[in-house]
Amino acid sequence: MTTQGRISENKGDSAMSGPVLSVRNLTVDLPKGMERKHAVQDISFELPRGEILCVIGESGSGKSVTANALMGLLPPLMHVSSGEILFQGQNLLELDEPALRKLRGRVVSMIFQDPLSALNPLMTVGDQVTEVMAAHGEGTAEARSARALELLTEVGLPDPALMLHQYPFRLSGGQRQRVMIAMALALEPDILIADEPTTALDVTTQAQILDLIQQIQRKKGMSVLFITHDFGVVSEIADRVIVMEKGHMVEQGVADTVFSTPQHPYTKRLIAAVPRLRETDRPSASSDRTDDPVLTVEKLNLVYRSGGGWFSRQREVKAVDDANFTLRRGRTLGVVGESGSGKTSLGRLLIKLLDSDSGRILYKGQDIASMKESDFRALRPKIQMIFQDPFASLNPRSTIGHIVTIGPIAQGMRKADARAKALRILEKVGLDAGAFGRYPHEFSGGQRQRVGIARALMFDPDVLVADEAVSALDVSIQAQILELLDKIQRETQVAMFFITHDLRVASQICDELLVMQKGQIVEAGPPSQIFYAPKNAYTRELVAAIPGADHALQKA
Amino acid sequence: MAGFLVKRLWQSIVLLIIVSMIGFGVLHLTPGGPLSQYALTPGMTQETMDRIAEQMGLNRPLPIQYLDWAWRLLQGDWGTSYRDQQPVLTVIGRHLFATLLLMVSSTVISIGLGTWIGIRGATHRYSTFDYTATVGAMIALSIPTFWFGLVGIYVFSLKLGWLPAGNMYTIGDGSLLDYLHHLILPSVVLALVNIAIWSRYMRTATLDVINQDFVKTARAKGVGERRVLMKHVVGNALLPMITLAGMQLPNLLSGALVTETVFTWPGMGRLFLDSLGYNDYPVVMGLLMFSAILVLLGNLIADLVAASIDPRIRLA
Numbered sequence: 016m017t018t019q020g021r022i023s024e025n026k027g028d029s030a031m032s033g034p035v036l037s038v039r040n041l042t043v044d045l046p047k048g049m050e051r052k053h054a055v056q057d058i059s060f061e062l063p064r065g066e067i068l069c070v071i072g073e074s075g076s077g078k079s080v081t082a083n084a085l086m087g088l089l090p091p092l093m094h095v096s097s098g099e100i101l102f103q104g105q106n107l108l109e110l111d112e113p114a115l116r117k118l119r120g121r122v123v124s125m126i127f128q129d130p131l132s133a134l135n136p137l138m139t140v141g142d143q144v145t146e147v148m149a150a151h152g153e154g155t156a157e158a159r160s161a162r163a164l165e166l167l168t169e170v171g172l173p174d175p176a177l178m179l180h181q182y183p184f185r186l187s188g189g190q191r192q193r194v195m196i197a198m199a200l201a202l203e204p205d206i207l208i209a210d211e212p213t214t215a216l217d218v219t220t221q222a223q224i225l226d227l228i229q230q231i232q233r234k235k236g237m238s239v240l241f242i243t244h245d246f247g248v249v250s251e252i253a254d255r256v257i258v259m260e261k262g263h264m265v266e267q268g269v270a271d272t273v274f275s276t277p278q279h280p281y282t283k284r285l286i287a288a289v290p291r292l293r294e295t296d297r298p299s300a301s302s303d304r305t306d307d308p309v310l311t312v313e314k315l316n317l318v319y320r321s322g323g324g325w326f327s328r329q330r331e332v333k334a335v336d337d338a339n340f341t342l343r344r345g346r347t348l349g350v351v352g353e354s355g356s357g358k359t360s361l362g363r364l365l366i367k368l369l370d371s372d373s374g375r376i377l378y379k380g381q382d383i384a385s386m387k388e389s390d391f392r393a394l395r396p397k398i399q400m401i402f403q404d405p406f407a408s409l410n411p412r413s414t415i416g417h418i419v420t421i422g423p424i425a426q427g428m429r430k431a432d433a434r435a436k437a438l439r440i441l442e443k444v445g446l447d448a449g450a451f452g453r454y455p456h457e458f459s460g461g462q463r464q465r466v467g468i469a470r471a472l473m474f475d476p477d478v479l480v481a482d483e484a485v486s487a488l489d490v491s492i493q494a495q496i497l498e499l500l501d502k503i504q505r506e507t508q509v510a511m512f513f514i515t516h517d518l519r520v521a522s523q524i525c526d527e528l529l530v531m532q533k534g535q536i537v538e539a540g541p542p543s544q545i546f547y548a549p550k551n552a553y554t555r556e557l558v559a560a561i562p563g564a565d566h567a568l569q570k571a
Numbered sequence: 572m573a574g575f576l577v578k579r580l581w582q583s584i585v586l587l588i589i590v591s592m593i594g595f596g597v598l599h600l601t602p603g604g605p606l607s608q609y610a611l612t613p614g615m616t617q618e619t620m621d622r623i624a625e626q627m628g629l630n631r632p633l634p635i636q637y638l639d640w641a642w643r644l645l646q647g648d649w650g651t652s653y654r655d656q657q658p659v660l661t662v663i664g665r666h667l668f669a670t671l672l673l674m675v676s677s678t679v680i681s682i683g684l685g686t687w688i689g690i691r692g693a694t695h696r697y698s699t700f701d702y703t704a705t706v707g708a709m710i711a712l713s714i715p716t717f718w719f720g721l722v723g724i725y726v727f728s729l730k731l732g733w734l735p736a737g738n739m740y741t742i743g744d745g746s747l748l749d750y751l752h753h754l755i756l757p758s759v760v761l762a763l764v765n766i767a768i769w770s771r772y773m774r775t776a777t778l779d780v781i782n783q784d785f786v787k788t789a790r791a792k793g794v795g796e797r798r799v800l801m802k803h804v805v806g807n808a809l810l811p812m813i814t815l816a817g818m819q820l821p822n823l824l825s826g827a828l829v830t831e832t833v834f835t836w837p838g839m840g841r842l843f844l845d846s847l848g849y850n851d852y853p854v855v856m857g858l859l860m861f862s863a864i865l866v867l868l869g870n871l872i873a874d875l876v877a878a879s880i881d882p883r884i885r886l887a
Contacts, residue, residue, distance in 0.1 A: 088790055112796075120793030133784040136883060137806050147792040182882035198792065 034061035035205055035238045036085070041098035043080055043089065051262060054080040054093055058264040060257055062206065067232060067239040069249045069270065071285070072259035073489035074460075078242045081259075082208045085240070086125055087115040120147045124199035128211035130191035134183040140167070140194050141179030147201040166197040170227060188354075189220035196227065200235075207232070208240045213248060217353035217516060222560035225251050244489060246289045247519070247563030250274060258282045288491040290519035292561065296541050297501075299346065299526060308377075309477050309510040310342040310365065310398075315374035315384065317360055317534075334360040336534040338374070342478060345508040349525030349542075351518055351557065357534040358514045362480045365512060366398050367391055378477075396426055396474035403483035405463035409455040415441070416451040419470050426474070436473060444469045444499060461492035468499065472507075480512045485520060497524050518561050522546060530554045575886035583867045587860065588641075594859040595637050598852055605629065605653050605850045627653075640856065649860075650853030654846070659857040663839065669739055670838035672750070673827055676758040681765030682816065688766070689773025690805060693781060704770055711767035719760045720833035727756060737835035757834040761827060765819065772815055776808040783807075810881055817873025821866040 038061070043054040055077035062068050070078045083089050085100060087107065100107040102122070107115065127133040134143060144163040148154055154162065160179070167175035170193040183191055192212060199207055209228065213221040229252050232239050243249060249256055253270040258279065266279040277283045317335040334357045342348050350358040363369040365376065367383065376384040378398070383391055402408035409418055419441070420433040428436075438448050444465040455463055464484065471479055481500070485493040501524060504511060515521050521528055522542045530538040530545065530553065538551040549555045606624060609615055624630045628639065643650065649659035692701040728736035734756045735741070740749050780786065781804050789803045790796075828840030835841075839858060846854040878884040 086791055088787060116793050116795065118793070119791055125788075125791040127784050127788065129784055133788050135785040135789070135803050135807070137810075137881060138802075146789070146794060150792055150794040150798070184883045195788070198788075 033064070035064045035102070036062040037101040038081075038085070039099050039101065041081070041084060041100065042096050043077070043084055044094050044096045046092040053262050055084075055259075055262045057098070058259075060264065060267055062238050062240055063255065064238055065236040066254040067229070067241055067252050068255045068257065069253035070240065070242045070257045070259060071244065071246065071249055073244055073285075073491065075261065076259040077262040078259050079210055082125070082210050082240065082242055085208060086119060086123060117151070120204070121151050121202045122204050123206045123208060124204040125208040125210065126192070126195040126199050126212045129215050130188050130195060131215070133195055134191055136183055138182075139179065140181050140183065140186070144194070144198050144201060147198055151202060153202065162201065163197075166201055167194070169200070170194075170197045172197070188216050189224060192216065192224050193227070196231070200231065203235060204237070206238050206240065208242075210242045211244065214244070218518065218560040218562070219353065219556060221248075221562065225562070228252065245562060246286060246490070247561065250563040258285065284491060288494040290490070290493065290497075290517065290523050292519055292522045292546050293542060296543050297524065297526060307344055308341045309344050311377040312338055312340050312365075313375045313377070314339060315364060315376065316372045317364060317369060318372050333534040335364060335371070338536055340529060340536070340539065342510040342512055344510055345504060346526045347504065347511040347513050347524055349513045349515065349521040349528045350531055351515060351521050351528060352531035353516065355533075356531040358531050359482055361531070362400070362482050362512060362514050365478070366400050366480055396422070397476050398478040398480065399471035399474055399476040401464075401467050401471050401479060401481040401484040404487055405460050405467060408467055409463055411455055414452050414454055415466050418455070418466065419473055422470065423473050433473075437469070440469045440472050443503070444472070460488055461496060464488060464496055465499065468503070472503065475507070476509060478510050478512065480514070482514045483516065484513070486515065486517065493520070500524060518546070518557060530557065572886055579871060586867065587863055590863045591641065591856070591860060592637065594856060595640065596633065598855060599633055599636070603850060605852060607850065644860070649857045652851055652854050654849045654851045654854070659853050662842065662854055663857055663861060666837060666839045666842045669836055670827055670831070670840065672754065673758055673761060673830070673836060673838055676754055677761040677765065678819070680758060681762040681769055684762070685766040685769025686773050686812070688770035690777050690800070690808070692770065692774040693777035694800065696778070708767035708771050711763045716760060716764060716829045717833050719763055720757070720830060723756050723760050724833070739837055757830050757836055761830045769812075773808065773812060776811050777804060780804050780807045810877065813877045813880070814873050817869040820869030821862055
């Protein structure tokens with residue numbers, strides 16, 4: 016790590032050319048009884064003036080704790096036990112609360128991951144932006160309003176004058192994140208800390224927000240500390256990178272160098288685990304003979320209707336508009352699209368959690384779309400689902416054994432048989448037999464997702480609907496789960512319907528892709544065609560927005 | 572908005588009709604009835620009884636009696652008290668002031684104190700204050716109101732002699748100060764349970780909000796801790812409380828029943844109890860309708876207030 020040496024030589028330089036912020040030997044303790052003693056341990060780094068420094072790591076690596084420590088906003092149970100954070104010769108950790116408060120928003124600003132919860136729902140956008148200036152006694156009320164208008168224009172919000180008086184719930188996720196950025200920029204701070212600011216956004220929105228942050232950073236010469244778990248994002252914007260693992264800083268250096276020649280094994284693993292767009296299509300999992308259709312969807316439609324009471328006009332939204340496709344044995348059909356494109360609705364139609372308005376879903380020659388629930392119940396086990404959130408999809412009061420066997424037992428399987436099968440399948444998904452009697456909270460997110468897969472497999476399904484099944488997982492775990500799904504498909508020849516917003520993931524696991532926009536399937540074809548020769552304009556836009564697509568990462 | 576009010580009005584009317592039918596039916600099904608008090612009069616004969624029943628219209632079939640009562644009600648005639656031959660509205664009106672006085676003062680105390688205790692408990696979680704408040708709330712919730720009333724009278728009236736033991740004013744005095752003096756004990760006793768309920772709800776609501784991102788955003792903006800708490804935390808935590816307050820309105824009437832009895836407070840709670848004892852059906856029905864209207868009104872006001880504070884709620 017030669018670069019680290021170069022940076023530390025800068026220490027003696029004058030304040031103007033040196034780093035804007037230095038963190039030295041920072042250790043933050045976790046409350047007693049946690050799995051490790053320190054949230055972050057003995058980390059040192061410098062935030063260079065006018066650059067974007069990315070902190071990358073998986074969940075629990077301590078990257079957010081680091082950011083919060085810089086802001087003096089650690090949760091009450093966490094304490095800095097040693098180290099210093101130097102800003103203009105001052106150790107921020109020695110400042111009292113009023114002094115820190117003066118720095119927040121003026122010198123250091125922060126934007127958060129979830130734009131849906133980061134704005135006060137009861138205050139207008141304008142009030143929230145002007146609040147920063149008011150808190151620091153900046154300007155008169157009129158001057159603050161004028162400045163807020165200027166800021167909203169600067170971050171590219173449509174109709175900023177109207178936006179001032181809007182409440183957050185009327186704004187999309189991307190718009191709210193722009194408001195957050197406007198707020199953070201209000202007093203032209205030296206440092207912007209961005210804690211996973213694009214993780215909750217769609218790819219195209221993510222690309223726009225990244226672009227905005229980069230533009231503003233260049234224009235104002237701000238220093239940005241950008242926290243992310245996505246190497247694709249890092250490769251888009253980072254000047255320098257810090258890699259964190261379990262509270263330790265394992266590597267730091269110039270972004271391009273870290274990508275091309277990672278030193279630490281963890282960095283190498285992390286980079287290797289990043290899902291990449293495949294050059295060629297995935298080798299088919301189906302044995303040649305069995306390429307026959309399992310589920311055929313014809314002219315399927317779903318319309319959401321809202322309002323339409325006695326006194327209000329009915330509104331209609333086409334969630335699924337004339338969908339046609341075929342699921343084949345041993346093959347994976349992927350659906351990609353942004354939030355609101357109708358991909359989840361489509362998945363729910365297939366397992367009849369929603370009823371379609373018209374069209375047919377043929378399963379073994381029978382139209383299940385028009386079937387009554389009572390008639391469909393016998394077929395239900397054959398079409399199973401894996402959910403997105405492994406924390407919300409398992410009942411915390413049931414043991415894994417109960418969760419996995421309750422379905423088959425309800426369908427008439429004998430208890431002893433169900434148990435034997437469950438043990439076999441748990442082993443198949445990579446959990447040991449001891450998991451049977453334990454509760455969900457004892458497992459990590461990746462392990463829980465394995466339980467979710469085991470639950471679906473208990474029925475020997477013909478069709479698996481996986482709705483964002485790996486989206487909530489860290490990249491390394493994500494790669495493992497994708498591998499597991501691939502293995503299972505090769506063994507059982509199950510047909511998969513794989514819903515995802517992440518095109519890189521889709522390219523890993525899918526044999527064929529549907530691109531959805533506003534309820535319509537705008538393009539269909541094998542991944543190689545979708546990614547490298549897209550015909551539809553929207554598909555091209557989606558592909559272009561994939562973070563890190565055209566950077567060193569792809570070649571690495 | 573207008574649409575919402577029209578819809579709500581329809582629903583309310585349907586509800587009131589159902590409530591009045593059930594109330595009327597159940598009341599007349601109870602054994603005894605208004606005539607039972609005449610039965611004990613010496614020299615009472617069956618013929619006289621029948622004549623009285625006919626005069627009062629009690630010998631007609633129940634549905635006819637109900638329709639007759641409802642028709643008069645629609646015309647603004649709430650009937651006449653069997654007990655003192657005065658119009659029901661006059662009787663209720665006479666007791667309304669006393670109950671309102673008690674309700675308003677105890678609500679102010681309970682919401683004010685309960686909210687404060689709840690917020691402080693949440694911001695100082697697991698502190699001595701929090702534990703004390705939790706234990707205090709459990710005690711207040713598990714001990715019946717009349718016991719607190721009796722203990723209050725014993726301590727503050729009999730032993731210390733600071734406060735009057737009952738009634739709303741001293742006969743011959745009736746100054747504002749005299750009213751307040753009489754008000755203290757019953758309103759505090761009535762408030763105790765509600766302070767407990769409010770502080771528990773408010774604590775939970777505050778804890779729900781206090782860890783949300785927008786609170787962190789406010790801190791990250793450099794907003795002072797006081798404003799973070801008042802504007803961002805409490806503002807949002809109070810939202811669910813509004814609905815609760817709407818439901819508390821009728822609760823106060825029933826809670827007042829016990830308190831008014833203990834403190835011989837001339838309010839509607841006592842009127843209800845007395846009227847039941849005398850089988851004074853018109854007054855009981857009047858009170859029933861009155862409290863049903865209060866329930867609906869409380870919920871309506873809560874919905875309107877919530878909608879005016881929370882931009883996400885649109886009434887339709």
